[in-house]
Amino acid sequence: MSTIAEIELPAKEFALRTALERAPNAEFDVVRVAAHDANHVMPYLWVTADDLEKLDSALRADNSIDKLNLIEDLGDERLYRMHWVDQIHVVIHILVEEEATILNLHGKEDRWRLRILFPDRDSLSATYDFCQDTGLSLDVRNIYEISDTRHGLYGLTEEQHETLMMALEAGYYDVPRDSTADDLAGDLSISHQAVSERLRRGHRSLVKNALALSPSDGRE
Known part of the structure; x- marks a missing residue:
């Protein structure tokens, strides 16, 4: 079964280390990344910074x-296309060796967070072993399996998916x-508080997993 993992790497062990050091308030959101060959990775990424x-x-x-x-300059943010050629061994391994897909990649301050769709749990384990063997400080923050339905891709539980779809x-x-929430509670035979909690958690999962992946200090 396919597995989604959220992992973190120190910025000093990943691409754009110098850029993050020289522009500490910068943020990078990679919207697409592909392995150009065994030594090059070509990402498109949005960047924001004070300067x-x-x-x-x-x-x-x-x-x-x-x-x-x-590629684009919108005044307060820019879209770049670039080739990464150094400190990208883990990305090459993920894309080429494990045939996984990087869903999100976000860099800020001293770390990068990646959200990766692996073909199976063994591919995730192989990536962890690769990082251990090459001296990379991989920190696995969250792991979950994709269910038989597509909503698993966005981290929704069955109950959250049911409530969101009923609300729509x-x-x-x-x-x-x-x-209203009271109407939904009656249809679902649960309390108003339970409906509100499902909606809140469901909305958070959708925004977090579909639109953003920012580093967080707390584990989930």
């Missing part, structure tokens, strides 16, 4: 980058609302 010009200079001075192209179909999200 984007300073960050641009830091990127161009970073030895882990071979090619750098500015009942018009809970319409403006004005055609249904």
